[in-house]
Amino acid sequence: MKLDEDTEVTASILALALGISRKRVEQLAGDGAIPRLGKGRFPLLASIAGYVAWLKDEQRRVAKSAGNSRINDARAAEIEVRTAERLKTLQGLGRDEGLAVVDAVLGPMRSDLQSVPARVTKDLALRRRLEGELNGVLDSAADRARIFRRRPSADGQPVGNRRARRAAAAEKRA
Numbered sequence: 001m002k003l004d005e006d007t008e009v010t011a012s013i014l015a016l017a018l019g020i021s022r023k024r025v026e027q028l029a030g031d032g033a034i035p036r037l038g039k040g041r042f043p044l045l046a047s048i049a050g051y052v053a054w055l056k057d058e059q060r061r062v063a064k065s066a067g068n069s070r071i072n073d074a075r076a077a078e079i080e081v082r083t084a085e086r087l088k089t090l091q092g093l094g095r096d097e098g099l100a101v102v103d104a105v106l107g108p109m110r111s112d113l114q115s116v117p118a119r120v121t122k123d124l125a126l127r128r129r130l131e132g133e134l135n136g137v138l139d140s141a142a143d144r145a146r147i148f149r150r151r152p153s154a155d156g157q158p159v160g161n162r163r164a165r166r167a168a169a170a171e172k173r174a
Contacts, residue, residue, distance in 0.1 A: 007044040014042045018051050028054065102145070110138055 014034075015022040025042070028034045033054035034047045117130035 005043070005045055008037055008041050009044045009047075011040050011042065014044065014047055017044070017048065106141070113138065 009017070011022045011025045011029075015025045018025070025034065028051065029036045029042070034050045035043055037043055113134050114131065116134065117127040120130065121127055
């Protein structure tokens with residue numbers, strides 16, 4: 001058999017030459033990757049060249065798809081990191097706001113409680129005793145608050161010094 005540009009083969013012979021099924025030859029011809037001369041007839045050399053070009057194009061698409069997948073994975077990881085940082089910042093800010101509310105409520109309450117003995121009795125001995133008991137209770141509460149403020153927050157920093165924590169959070173957001 002003499003091979004030249006005009007050599008025609010059947011779908012079965014082309015499939016055998018390309019190492020694919022006859023059905024796949026027909027699919028590739030239908031997609032325009034392999035030229036067809038007529039029903040079941042194909043130009044051998046042009047079909048082989050078309051198949052090779054189709055394979056190269058397919059490999060390029062796979063490589064491009066893998067690259068896009070790596071880029072998408074990197075973007076997703078970056079978004080996860082930013083979300084975790086923001087969540088940690090929000091948790092710290094929420095804790096600071098909670099402590100600010102406690103300070104705003106308990107500060108004036110201390111003043112109010114210290115005025116109770118004078119409003120309740122004119123007996124100075126009883127008044128001093130009541131003031132001592134109330135001061136003991138308030139001092140215990142202050143000690144518990146100091147211990148709580150020294151505990152690390154979600155980001156490992158001590159809870160106290162709200163200004164510094166807010167400044168750090170604002171810097172992260174900028």
